[in-house]
Amino acid sequence: MTDRMTYVYAVARAADGLEDAVAGLTGVDGTQVRLLAGTHDEDGSLVLVVSAVPxxxxxxxxxxxxxxxxxxxxxxxxxxHGVVEAVAARTTVLPLRLATVYLDDDRARSVLDTRRVTFTERLAHLSAHVEWGVKIYVTPSNAPVPGELTPSEELSPGRAYLRTRKAQRSVRDTAYQAAQTAAERVETAGRTYAADRARHRIQQGELATAPGENVINDAYLVPRDRAEAFRAEVSRAADGLDGVRIEVTGPWAPYSFATPRETPDVPAERAGP
Structure with a gap:
């Protein structure tokens, strides 16, 4: 095996100024980013965004x-991410998964050649669209529901504990119902503004860095000219709902929509998660 491999960040539409845009761009391991055309590149419409890695x-x-x-x-x-976002600022990109590597440039080119039609169709679907991430968190208070206990009640410690737990469960149930309402509002905004939606696993364990319990983790593909309207409506989806928080992130390059859900992941020799 050679001491260098070809790391592929994305498939991109060729565009004026793209070569200049990547000329000073460094990627993984601080290596120079460059564009790689296919072997049988009749129209020069597609390129791979690559760099050499150890x-x-x-x-x-x-x-x-x-x-x-x-x-x-x-x-x-x-x-x-930095490379993908820099290229996405100049042209439509099809981001590939983290650590997509090939033995050499020739192997990477062969994938571009064999999947050219698929890549072209997918780029057409993503053109002039951006991705927004939407997470919904449940953050119920642990305090009992007001009025659940009264000063006149004399309860044993055991019964008092059970009463308090029941009140706390009531608060949590109310928060989950509110989260469902928020989710329905977000979905309505998605039907109004978005072209597609992708559902991701909720974040738990080490990935759950934000406060509260993540109950929705979705991504929406939104036309660029409707992106701010979508963001504004989704941001209001938790208004008037206690115990619910919505986090909207983006706009991003369309990572979640790079591969059609009905087909396998794109790279044939991908090494990575």
């Missing part, structure tokens, strides 16, 4: 170990 870090065994290293993973993710 094989010692990205061959299969080493990569498996690195993926357990959160500091290394965060560094790669930041570099990957």
């Amino acid at each position: 094989s010692r870090d990205f061959q299969e065994d080493a990569l498996k170990q690195h993926l357990e290293d959160l500091e290394w993973l965060e560094s790669v993710a930041r570099a990957h």
